[in-house]
Amino acid sequence: MEFIIIITVLLVAVIMAIITNKRSRVIEVSSFVASSIVLIEAFAIAFKVVKLGSYGFLPFFVVDELGALLIMVVACVGLAVVIYSGQYLKLEVAKNIIGFTRFKEFFVLLNLFLLAMFVAVSSNSPIFAWISIEATTLSTAFLISFYNKPSTVEAAWKYLVINSVGLLIGFMGTLLYFTASLTDGGVGLITWQGLLSGAAVMNPLVTKFAFILVLVGYGTKVGFFPMHTWKPDAYSKSPAPIGALFSGALLPVAFLIILKFKVITDVVVGPEFSRYLLMSFGLLSILFSAFIMVITKNYKRLLAYSSIENAGVMALGFGLGGLGVVAAIIHLLYHSLVKAALFLLSGNLLIKFHSAKISNVKGAIAVIPITSILLFTGFFAITGAPPFGMFFTKLMIFSVGITTHPNFIIIALLATALLFVGFFKHIISMIFGEKPSEIKKEPENFWLIFPPLLLLTVVLILSFYQPAFLKVLINNAASHY
C-alpha cells in the first residue's frame, strides 16, 4: 500500500504543477505535502522491512534492507530539496532569471525525477529498474538545461550522450544475465530473486562480461572514473537543488543496482571478481578526484568531484567486503545527506555572489554567516574529519583494507589527505578574506537555511546515535551485499 501512496502523491504533485496557473504557492505546497507523505511512507516501509526482512506490494515492488535505507534517504533529500527549491526559484523569478512557466516545469520534472528513483529502488525486476534509471535521464536532462543557456544545453547534451551510451551498455549487461540463465529459449519478466535462483545454471564467463558491462553502464550514472566526465558539468550547470538530488539520491540508487547484480555475480563466479573490479574503480575514482579537486576553480564542480571521491570510497568498502560493507553502507547514507546539504548551500553562495567561480567568492562569513558556518561544517563532514560519522566510516574501510590490500589503502589514504588539503584551501578562500565591496550583507532567508541545517543536524545526530531500527537495517543489508 505504501508504494501506491508514494507513487500516487508524487503523480498528484506533478498534475498539480501542470494544471496550476499563476499560483506558485499551490505548486510549492502540493509538492511539499507530497514529499512529506512520501517521507512518512518511507519510514513505514523501513519499519515493515525491519519486521519482515523484506517488504513488497504486488510482484512488481519489493524492497530489501538496503532498498529501505535508500528509500528513506531519497525521501529525506527529496523533502529538503522541495522546501529549498520553492524559495530558491521564487528569488530567481523575482530577478527575472526564470518565468512562472519554468517554475512549473521545475516542479513537474523534480517530482517525476523522485518518482523514477523510488520505482528504481523498489522495482522487483532488473528491466524495470533499468527503465526507471533511464527515465531519470529524461527528466534530469531537462533540469540540467533548465536555464536554457548555451552552457546548460551543452552540459545537458554531454550528459545525455554519455549516460545514454552508459545505460545501453548497462542494458546489454542486463540482457547477458538473462541469456546466461536461458533454459527454454525465452524468459518472462524475471525478478531479482528469479535471477539469483537461476544463478547456478549461468555461464561464468558470460556472467563476468555481464557484470563488467553493468558496472560500466550503471557506473556511468554513479560517476566512477573514467565514466564521470558528464558529472562536473551537469552538477555545475543545473540548479543547485538538482545537484543535491543528483549526488544525494541518484548516485546511491544507481549504486544499488550495481550491488544487486554483484550479489548474482558472486554466486556464479565467486566474490573475488566483483570485489577487485569495485576496488579498482573505487581507487581510481578517489585518486582522480583528489588531484583534480586541488586545481578546480568552480565550487559546484568541487562538490561534483567530491561525489566521485565518495563513490570511490563506497566502492572500496563494498569491494573489501566484511566490515567494509557495513562502513560503505553507512558512508553512503552520510554522504547523501551531507552532499545534498552542501549543494543547497552552494545555491546560497550563488544567489549572493552571482558566480560559481571560487575566485569570485570571498569573505562569505561576513555576508552570509549562517551559510558559511554550515558550509564549513559540511566540509569537515564530507572530507571525513572527526567527530562526523564519515570519519569513522572511512577509518573502518581503511582499517579493513590495510591488512588485506595495503597497497590500495595506502594510495587511497594519500589521495584522501591531498583531497582534504585541496578542498580546505578552496573553502578557506571562499569563507574568509575581504568581501567584495558591491556585495552587501542582508538577513539570510530562513527557508534557504533550514533544509541544509536539517540535513546536517540529522548527520551529526546519526554520527553519535543510530536508532535500533536503523542498525538492524544496516547490519542486515551488509549481510546480503
Place this chain on the structure above:
Amino acid sequence: MNIVFLQFLLGVLFLTIIFLHLSKKNSNSVLAYGLQSLVMALIMFDSFLVTPNFQLLLVIMVIVIVKVVLAPVFFMKLLKQHQLTFLVNSYLNIPLTLITLTVLTAVAHSTKLSPLTTIIPNHQSLLALALAAMLVSVFLIINRKGALSQALGILSLENSLVVFGVFAGLEQSPILQIGVIFDILIWLVIATVFISMIYKHFGSLDTSLMKNLRD
C-alpha cells in the same frame, strides 16, 4: 527465413553503420538510419514468423512507425528547416576511421569475446557481427563531431543491441521488448528537443563548437 538471409540482413545493418561513418550528407545518413531500422524490424519479424507472439508483433509495429517512418521524417524536416545539407566532420580522417573500424570488427570476432558470441552456438557469426555493429556504433558516437551523427550513433547502438538480443535468443522475451519500446520513446523525445536546442544556441550542430563548459 533461413540463416543466410538473416546474415544478409545483418550485413546490411552493419554496412549502414559503416556508411554513417563515411557519409558526407546529412540526408543520406538519415536515410541509411531508416534502412537500418527497417532491417532490424525485418529481423524481428523473422522471429515472429517462427514463433507468433502478439507482443512481439506490437513491438515490430512500433519500431516501423517510430524508427522507420517518424524519426527519419522528423530528421529530414529538421535538416530542411535549418538547411543543414552537410554533415559535420569527424575527429579522425577517413583512412584512420577505416583502420579503427577494421580493428573493432576484428575484436568483435576475436576469441577473447567468444563467450558472448557463443551464447547460441549456431548463431556465432551473427552474434559476432551484431557485436561488431555495437562497437562500431559506439565509435561513431565518439568520432563524429555533429550532434545529429551522435544521435544516429546512439540509435544505431540501440538497433545493434536489439539485434544482438534477438540472435541471443531473447526475441520472445518481454524484457527486450519493453526495453526497446521505452528506449525508442526516450530518444525520440531527446532527439526532437535537444537537436533543435543545440541549433538554436550554437547556430550549428557541430558539438566541437561547444566550449562553454571550461572553468
